[in-house]
Amino acid sequence: QQHIAVFTSGGDSPGMNAALFGIAKKAEQSGMRLSGIRKGYEGLIDGDLVPLDTHKLQKMAHRGGTILKTARSKRFLMLEGRQRALENLKKNDVDALIAIGGDGTFKGLLAFSEICDLPFIGIPGTIDNDISGTDYTLGFDSAVNTAIENIDKIQDTAESHNRVFIVEVMGRDSGYIAIHSGLMVGADAILIPESGADFIYLLDKIKNYDSEDAFLIVISEGDEIGAELVASKIKEINTNIDLRITRMGHVQRGGNPSALDRMLGIRLGVAAVDALLKGRKNIMVGVLNNRLHSTPFEEVVKQHQINDELQGLLELFGNEKYNERIG
Numbered sequence: 001q002q003h004i005a006v007f008t009s010g011g012d013s014p015g016m017n018a019a020l021f022g023i024a025k026k027a028e029q030s031g032m033r034l035s036g037i038r039k040g041y042e043g044l045i046d047g048d049l050v051p052l053d054t055h056k057l058q059k060m061a062h063r064g065g066t067i068l069k070t071a072r073s074k075r076f077l078m079l080e081g082r083q084r085a086l087e088n089l090k091k092n093d094v095d096a097l098i099a100i101g102g103d104g105t106f107k108g109l110l111a112f113s114e115i116c117d118l119p120f121i122g123i124p125g126t127i128d129n130d131i132s133g134t135d136y137t138l139g140f141d142s143a144v145n146t147a148i149e150n151i152d153k154i155q156d157t158a159e160s161h162n163r164v165f166i167v168e169v170m171g172r173d174s175g176y177i178a179i180h181s182g183l184m185v186g187a188d189a190i191l192i193p194e195s196g197a198d199f200i201y202l203l204d205k206i207k208n209y210d211s212e213d214a215f216l217i218v219i220s221e222g223d224e225i226g227a228e229l230v231a232s233k234i235k236e237i238n239t240n241i242d243l244r245i246t247r248m249g250h251v252q253r254g255g256n257p258s259a260l261d262r263m264l265g266i267r268l269g270v271a272a273v274d275a276l277l278k279g280r281k282n283i284m285v286g287v288l289n290n291r292l293h294s295t296p297f298e299e300v301v302k303q304h305q306i307n308d309e310l311q312g313l314l315e316l317f318g319n320e321k322y323n324e325r326i327g
């Protein structure tokens, strides 16, 4: 009987439990034995394996977070940590590994594959959506939904006071949550790490802002200028402005997964086990153009780019010059 082990790693994201359910269901149907490794790479190093029960996962598939728990492991960055992980896999007769996580998780798998021959399959799970080889990562859609729900609330108070609001959303090195949530709430400006020009447009717009309306700026936490500096530059340019900053923070990581993330979780969970059954190794399963797609780890960890269409939308809706909009 083939023994597969699965873990979740890096920041948790809504949909991870649905993916675990997909894996468990397919593994059970295929007669495989399934173990969960707790706390990501940390559990791999410590040999923290637990049996996974399909029925329990079925009951948890609609919940946010990860029942396996997760961690950001510094020890796995060291060869010694990876060697201990390898010993644990051997000791527990593990034949294959499935990992659910983001960029750091895939870099870890790539490094681990240098000393471990077992097949690894990755599932993209991060709210940041900054992974190549998939249109969506698990949790992104839920995080954007949480962001827009909360920004809508902020807009009510912003409109009532004619205030400028800077809302910082998550995205360590990427602007996906900012672009998507900013577009969907009708933000006046969207600042993301991938674009240098957006700040110039914002300053241009805000110069002519007349305090007769609210003005909403959505900024990604990864933007190199940052909410505080943006605020102080705005106040320098226009001293009449009444401005507030809201940091959305970890609320974006929590909550029950959206319909899209539940479905994506189940699809990718099943696809990961299928890939193992087909003898695939060291690939990430994702969805491109709504079809399952596999991508080698080397491609997954490459710098991810905002595509031209999204960039065009950003310029059209978020970052056009104020004068052009009212003119």
Ligand code: F6P
Pocket (backbone or CB within 6 Å): 010, 011, 012, 072, 102, 126, 127, 128, 170, 171, 172, 221, 253
């Ligand atoms: O997992 C992605 C993410 O939520 C980023 O958007 C954010 O920068 C980071 O994790 C926060 O990490 P932590 O919860 O470890 O502070």
